[in-house]
Amino acid sequence: MGNTLGPSVSASAGGKVILLGEHAVVYGSGAIAVGLDQGAHAEVRETPVAELVLGERRYVLGPEPDPAPAARAFAALLESLGTVGIAAEARLEIPAGAGLGASAALGVALARAVRELLRRSTGRVPAIAPAALAWENVFHGNASGVDTAAAEYGGCLAFRRGTEPRALHPGRPLELVVALVEPGASTRHMVEGVAARRAAERAGIDSLLDSIGALVERAGACIALGDNAQLGQLMSENHERLVALGVSTPRLDQACRWALEAGALGAKLTGAGGGGCAVALVEADRRAAVLEAWTGRALRCWEKRSE
Ligand code: MEV
Numbered sequence: 001m002g003n004t005l006g007p008s009v010s011a012s013a014g015g016k017v018i019l020l021g022e023h024a025v026v027y028g029s030g031a032i033a034v035g036l037d038q039g040a041h042a043e044v045r046e047t048p049v050a051e052l053v054l055g056e057r058r059y060v061l062g063p064e065p066d067p068a069p070a071a072r073a074f075a076a077l078l079e080s081l082g083t084v085g086i087a088a089e090a091r092l093e094i095p096a097g098a099g100l101g102a103s104a105a106l107g108v109a110l111a112r113a114v115r116e117l118l119r120r121s122t123g124r125v126p127a128i129a130p131a132a133l134a135w136e137n138v139f140h141g142n143a144s145g146v147d148t149a150a151a152e153y154g155g156c157l158a159f160r161r162g163t164e165p166r167a168l169h170p171g172r173p174l175e176l177v178v179a180l181v182e183p184g185a186s187t188r189h190m191v192e193g194v195a196a197r198r199a200a201e202r203a204g205i206d207s208l209l210d211s212i213g214a215l216v217e218r219a220g221a222c223i224a225l226g227d228n229a230q231l232g233q234l235m236s237e238n239h240e241r242l243v244a245l246g247v248s249t250p251r252l253d254q255a256c257r258w259a260l261e262a263g264a265l266g267a268k269l270t271g272a273g274g275g276g277c278a279v280a281l282v283e284a285d286r287r288a289a290v291l292e293a294w295t296g297r298a299l300r301c302w303e304k305r306s307e
Contacts, residue, residue: 010113011109014151016034017033017271018281020234020235030159043089045091046085050075051088052070071133073136076134081118084136090109098276099270100276101150104151107136107151140188140191155304170226173280174306176263177287181251182285184275184284185272185273193292215237216236219231232264235266235268239269242269264290287303
């Protein structure tokens with residue numbers, strides 16, 4: 001951090017997997033997400049000229065506005081938090097653009113760190129969610145807020161646009177395995193693709209989105225009851241709907257088949273699709289087999305248990 005002054009404050013936030021409901025959640029259906037332990041880390045200080053160091057890149061928010069999305073996103077985040085003079089350094093522990101909510105984790109980690117700095121220096125405690133969403137919207141255009149809610153609250157979460165996220169309490173632990181199947185596509189591009197299809201064939205796409213919403217409702221009940229077998233089936237059905245929506249890829253479909261063949265209860269793409277990650281729900285005694293089915297094909301994997 002070049003032009004920094006004062007003590008630093010650090011904060012982290014986790015990524016997420018969406019168990020059901022991506023894309024439909026943009027149009028008002030519910031979604032269910034689980035926060036990941038890994039995500040993003042941010043360190044901030046007060047400074048005369050704001051700047052963001054993200055990996056190898058430095059964005060200086062001087063008098064000439066930097067048109068780069070990360071610079072605009074950081075400016076939007078600071079504006080939402082009601083401050084300007086912040087130097088930040090942020091890094092990711094999960095791949096970006098792969099459906100794991102990396103940009104939301106960055107936004108929440110940055111907002112948390114800046115808020116704590118403001119609390120110490122002014123006593124003011126602005127809200128995280130609008131700041132993280134202001135950041136996220138620069139990248140995603142029409143973000144529903146599910147990724148930033150999952151990064152902020154963690155755990156297993158029921159989300160619906162415009163309402164408070166609700167914590168879900170699984171009747172039985174959810175054992176999840178996540179695989180990075182291939183490079184992801186931009187969320188903005190995928191969300192815009194669905195919007196374009198919806199504009200061209202409104203009734204068909206709306207009925208597909210509604211049917212995903214109905215799966216989410218049933219899945220919420222399964223989670224509460226601990227009916228993981230049924231939940232897995234609903235996740236696989238959700239994947240089929242995402243295939244019909246045109247957001248899956250042959251590699252994602254194949255990764256789901258590999259997981260099911262290895263004994264997963266259900267498997268689907270997670271996030272915006274067009275590449276990126278798949279998630280499988282497993283019984284504890286099949287976790288090793290599903291992991292082996294994926295890592296044996298050179299896929300990078302993460303495990304998550306949500307209770
Ligand atoms: C991305 O993780 C989930 C989408 O539904 C977009 C959004 O809800 O903002 C594809």
